[in-house]
Amino acid sequence: MKLSSNAVPITFSSELFAPLRPSADLVSDPAALRERLHEDGYLYLPGLLGRQDVLRLRGAYFARFPPGYLAAGTGPEDGIFSGEAPAGLPGYGVAGHPAHSFVRGTAFARFLATPKLAGLAATLLDAPVTMLPRRILRHFHRDSGLASRAHIDLDYMDEGSPRVVTQWIPVGDCPRETGGLVYLEGSHRLGPEAYEPLRESADRPGDRRPISHDLELTARILGRRWLWADFAAGDVMVHLPRIIHASLDTTTDTMRLSADVRFVRADDTPDPRWLRPWAADDGA
Numbered sequence: 001m002k003l004s005s006n007a008v009p010i011t012f013s014s015e016l017f018a019p020l021r022p023s024a025d026l027v028s029d030p031a032a033l034r035e036r037l038h039e040d041g042y043l044y045l046p047g048l049l050g051r052q053d054v055l056r057l058r059g060a061y062f063a064r065f066p067p068g069y070l071a072a073g074t075g076p077e078d079g080i081f082s083g084e085a086p087a088g089l090p091g092y093g094v095a096g097h098p099a100h101s102f103v104r105g106t107a108f109a110r111f112l113a114t115p116k117l118a119g120l121a122a123t124l125l126d127a128p129v130t131m132l133p134r135r136i137l138r139h140f141h142r143d144s145g146l147a148s149r150a151h152i153d154l155d156y157m158d159e160g161s162p163r164v165v166t167q168w169i170p171v172g173d174c175p176r177e178t179g180g181l182v183y184l185e186g187s188h189r190l191g192p193e194a195y196e197p198l199r200e201s202a203d204r205p206g207d208r209r210p211i212s213h214d215l216e217l218t219a220r221i222l223g224r225r226w227l228w229a230d231f232a233a234g235d236v237m238v239h240l241p242r243i244i245h246a247s248l249d250t251t252t253d254t255m256r257l258s259a260d261v262r263f264v265r266a267d268d269t270p271d272p273r274w275l276r277p278w279a280a281d282d283g284a
């Protein structure tokens, strides 16, 4: 299997990759779930949400695009790219683009309001919780050369409580080649000094937050494997704010769509930049 991230190839070998450990069997055991989260830095929860609910959300998003964006003979729930981005579409996630209005709309709000997500966060933070209003929708299509660089969430939200849990929700099936998320094994235990030197060669010289766009280099320098899964609609990932993660490139006609949401304890002070709805150009 040929994988890449940010257009940089990475070999799919047992030296560089290993499977994520599923924890769905622990969801009704709060103490065990918290312990697993702190041990692994993440929780992989296959089938936590209803597959049909997730696919309906996918359909509601892709139905917002002009005709011709989706492959002929396919429906919005399939989310299959025709290969032609419509002329005149505003930049991704800025005002006027479907993602911008979608994250402010009722379908997205209703979907995220499921008690399964807040309940899980409350269990993990062991307190009443608040979902931060900056809820990100990520949509990548093949050949866009876009993927998430290796990073930790805390570098993007360091003006508030570090006691945060993130939930990453694939909105549709998302196997590796569609742009699955990958986690660097045990990296929540690394101090920032371990990966500071990697930032020097990151491809965004003006931005100190990404660690690297080169996942193979990151794995080799830090001596750790990338943990992966072929995600399905209904799966949820949870992670701690210090674990290094990234995404693979989307190389399939099926588009990558996902949401990421963050929770803090209701009595903690969140980073103020996360208190307004997301826009791709909000600078946060």
Ligand SMILES: O=C(O)CCC(=O)C(=O)O
Residues within 6 Å of the ligand: 138, 147, 148, 153, 166, 167, 168, 181, 245, 246, 247, 258, 260, 261
């Ligand atoms: O979806 C992605 O590619 C990145 C998501 C992410 O970084 C997160 O959920 O914290």
